[in-house]
Amino acid sequence: MGTRIGLGLLGLGTVGAGVAEILQNPEGRHPLIGELELVRVAVRDLQRxxxxxxxxxxxxxDPETVVDDPAVQVVVEVMGGIEPARTLIMRAIAAGKSVVTANKAVIAHHGEEIASAAAAAGVYVLIEAAVGGGIPIIEPLKQSLGGNRIERVSGIINGTTNYILTRMAQEGAAYQAVLKDAQDLGYAEADPAADVEGLDAADKIAILSGLAFGGPIERAAIPTQGISTLQSRDVDYAKQLGYVVKLLAVAERLQTTTQDQTSLPLALRVQPTLIPNEHPLAGVNGVNNAILVEGDPIGRVMFYGPGAGAGPTASAVVADILNIAGIRQLENANxxxxPLLAANSWRACHLVHPNAIQQRNYVRFKAKNAPGVIGQIGNCFGACDISIQSIVQFDASEADAEIVVITHEVSQGQMHDAxxxxxxxxxxxxxxxxxGCL
Amino acid sequence: MGTRIGLGLLGLGTVGAGVAEILQNPEGRHPLIGELELVRVAVRDLQRxxxxxxxxxxxxxDPETVVDDPAVQVVVEVMGGIEPARTLIMRAIAAGKSVVTANKAVIAHHGEEIASAAAAAGVYVLIEAAVGGGIPIIEPLKQSLGGNRIERVSGIINGTTNYILTRMAQEGAAYQAVLKDAQDLGYAEADPAADVEGLDAADKIAILSGLAFGGPIERAAIPTQGISTLQSRDVDYAKQLGYVVKLLAVAERLQTTTQDQTSLPLALRVQPTLIPNEHPLAGVNGVNNAILVEGDPIGRVMFYGPGAGAGPTASAVVADILNIAGIRQLENANxxxxPLLAANSWRACHLVHPNAIQQRNYVRFKAKNAPGVIGQIGNCFGACDISIQSIVQFDASEADAEIVVITHEVSQGQMHDAxxxxxxxxxxxxxxxxxGCL
Incomplete structure (x- = not known):
């Protein structure tokens, strides 16, 4: 060791301050931290x-002076948002500087552009903090699981919605009431759309899929359903049937057909999903996240931990900085x-049409409380060749009945017909x- | 890319065969796999x-010809056991070849010798497969968590005992009966001592601690209690009190005192331990493993997955090979x-005396069924300054009573006095x- 590495920090919000705090208190951490020097920091307001x-x-x-400072060798972008983050990242790459970013939106939407620029310039763009907060998941997908043929990545990857769903399940509370609490506690933004509509989870599953399956993902094509219209009644019925409801992001590889020889077909979705109580993801509560990776030959591994927060996110940012610092110790002549750390795409992938996605489903109907309704529902599913696991009637009042159906695995196209x-x-x-239903 | 890398495999048992199978079927895995070539393989019997x-x-x-073959650049040791594995690893290092090994015994007992030789020779010795089967845990401890001050590592890291304990808990079965089943199913060896006496778990927690805390661990000094004398009655009482019993390995850093300025004091132990039902480790069943890492600023992260088996272990071995192959793409001039991948020690650590270990305890006494016994037990704990969480009397027959006490955190020295x-x-x-009790 012995080569000091100059860091430029873009943003000094909670995550940026968390990073600075780690750098200022190296004792007890990896000694390579001592080689890192915070050279320039871009803030919005000098007086704050x-x-x-x-x-x-x-x-x-002026963030550009941070990027341009010749003493800055690695640019750490923790300002968030698409712009000016994207432009600053591209500027750093053009200047031959490696970048560490916690910005899932910029990577999900402009990852390909950024990755090609980085490959051309011979620099790294590392993104451990973009998914799962402090949980090491990017690094394992890039390196530790590289020997596997990944079949499926699924996870609870949005802490805000998981906090809301956990409280809805535990207290039987309504969505709006818990959202307000979450906003008061700082777990949800004043405009909560990105979280509760599933957009943040879609950004993240796009990033995870790109790494797991080796090709860029068309972010805009991911079918995304949030929790803003979820009723506590469904959370309650799920509980009675032995499930918890989580906002689940799923990416799975499908069988390659003859037309697909040049591109791997993938099914991606973000959707409130019933998870059986005994499933490893069912116990993931509060603002915690967990990602389950299934592959051959590993089977199933799960990564669990705090999905957000200054400390965990700063931990992930520093991990990336250390990775770059570690590899810089090698005098790199050529x-x-x-290639593992750079993680460039190595094949083409495409998302299948949402109608082709196969999954189990939970549906609830309001029906007249009349004899024969359950039979008619069953007939309709049967006519569409859909097997049913259970039909249960809840809460029959004089006039109305609530009928809940859980199907076996079926394409969404068939499901819509039924x-x-x-x-x-x-x-x-x-x-x-x-x-959805697991 | 483009530099082919010659591999020499020592051992072609289940793990070795699993590695060969991955290499022979690269489709859908990281393309770097295609650069790996199995050049020489040492087996015990050519005819098998x-x-x-x-x-x-x-x-x-002849394993030496594998190590010595000039076309072999990376030696993969999956034969197990201390010798001749240790000698062959040292021989590979001396020849300037990096080593990948799944051998926890050799690393736990000779890790320091091997690490110094590797550092001197400028080669890597990677050990992802030595702990937790396929679970990526070595790599995250070395790289992804490097920004943290690790406080505690605890885990269920022996699949055989976890299989036995899971069945004891779920069926109320006796240890001996389940052990026999586990042996018939191939989950336990004919001589099960290394697993059931906790020696394997102690090897593994020594390895994890070395990486988490940055210094070598005196393997022989780890207090180790297995499950061979565990009675199903205690598993049952634990259940009634809201706990599951797991063979838990724990390593925690203690407060540094003035005498310890040059060395970090650690408390390590392997012990059957009651885990509250709501704890993330409580749901880890069967041959699965899980490791919980707690640190500042990350909080708590958990890594969960298959702790053994050909496929998962081969996945970890191949991860290490890929890491070496990836870094070899850099023409390394100096x-x-x-330093992250090499993971050499960076400070001194020492284990405190077992009497200084602080923990909660579960104890069961057989007592005469006489009035006042519980009071007397309470008095004795009180006289030793030990706070009690609960005293419960189970199963009082005419003559005998069974009294179970769960204490608050207390040093084992005080506990022994009481x-x-x-x-x-x-x-x-x-x-x-x-x-023990969490």
Missing amino acids: SRPVELPAAVLTT GCLD LKAITNLPEIKGLIAHL | SRPVELPAAVLTT GCLD LKAITNLPEIKGLIAHL
Whole structure:
């Protein structure tokens, strides 16, 4: 060791301050931390008081001067948002500097552009903090699981919605009430759309799939259903049937057909999903995240931990900085990159049409409380060749009945046909809920 | 890419065959697999039939020729046992070849010798497969968690005992009966001592601690209690109190005192331990393993998956091979190693005396069924300044009572004093069980 490495930090919010705090307190951490020097830090407001003390000369309100500073060798982007983050990252790459970022939105939407620029410039862009907060998941997908043929990646990867769903399940509380609490506690943003509509989880599953399956993912094509219309009644019925409801992101590889020889077909989705109580993901509560990776020959491994927060996210950012610092100890004569760490795409992937996605389903109908309704529903599913695991009638009042159906695995196309036929029945007043089911 | 890497495999048992199978079927795995070539393989018997087909010219019964073959650049040791594995590993290092090994015994007992030789020779010795089967845990401890000050590593890291304990808990079965089943199913060896006496778990926690805390661990000094004398009655009482019993390996850093300035004090132990039902480790069943890492600022992360088996272990071995192959793509002009991947010790650690270990305890006494016994037990604990969480009397027959005590956290020295005083009481017939408790 002995080569000091100059860092430029873009952003000094909670994550940026967490990173600075680790760097200022190296005792008991990996000694390579001692080689890292915070050279320049871009902030929005020089006057604002902060949890970390930094020399005034280090701070600037101009992020470009951080990127351009010749003493900055690695640029750490923790400002968030698409712009100016994207432009600054591209500028750093163009200057031959490796980048560490916690910015899932910029990677999910512009990952390919950024990756090609990085490959051309011979620098790394590392993103451990972009998914799963502090949980090491990017690094294992890139390196430790490289011998596997990954079959499926599924996970609870949004802490805000998991906090809300955990409280809905434990207290029988309504979505709106818990959301308000979560906002008061700082677990949800004033505008919660990115979290509760599943957009953040979709960004993250796009990133995980790209690494797990080796090809870029069309972010905009991921079918995404959030939790903002989820009713506590469905959480309760799920519980009575032995399930918990989680916002689950799933990516699985499908059988390659003859047309697909040049591109791997994948099914991706983000959806509130019933998870059986005995499943390893069922016990993941509060703001925790967990990612389950299934592959050959490993079987199933799960990574669990805090999915957000200054400390965990800073831990992941520093892990990436250390990786770059570690590899910089090698005097690299040929300008090549470690292909595992660089993790460039190595094949083409494409998302199949949402109708082709195979999954189990939970649906709830409101029906007239009339004899024979369950039989008619069963007939409609049968006519569409859909096997049913259970039909249960809940809460029959004088006029209305609530009928919950859990299907076996079936394509969403078949499912839509069946649901159309069922909602056309005169006894059916409406399809109230349609969730996934593991 | 483009540099082919010659591998020499020492051993073609289940793990070795699993590795060969991955190499022979690269489709859908990381493309770097295609750069790996199995050049020489040492087997015990050339005639034996095997699940993988290899050209006859590749096989040899002389492991030294594998190590010495100039076409072999990386030596993969999957034969197990201390010798000749240790000698062959040292020989490979001396020849300037990096080593991948799944051999926890050799690393736990000779890790320091091997690490210094590797550092001197400028080669890597990677050991992902030595702990936790397929679970990526070595790599995260070396790289992804490097920004943290690790406080505690605890885990269920022996699949055989976890299989036995899971069945004891689920069926109320006796240890001996389940052990016999486990042996018939191939989950336990004919001589099960290394597993059931906790020696394998102690090897593994020594390895994990070395990486988590940065210094070599005196393997022989780890207090180790197995499950061979565990009674199903204690598993049952634990269940009634809201716990499961697991063979838990724990390593924690203690407060540094003035005497310890040059060395970090650690408390390590392997012991059957009660785990509260709601704890993330409580749901780890069968041959699965899980390791919980706690540190600052990450909080708590857990790694879960199959702790043994050909496929998972081969996945970990191949991960290490890929790591070496990846870094070899860099033309390394100065002969340095990536300090994270090399993971050499960076400070001194020492184990505190077992009497200084602080933990909660579960103890069970057989006592005369006489009034006042519980009070006397309570008095003895009180006299030794030990707080009690609960005293419960189970199964009082005419003559005998079974009294179970769960203490708050207390040093094992205090605990021994109290237990001595209690077992000297005329009403106490014996101390039947003493387990840990989270």
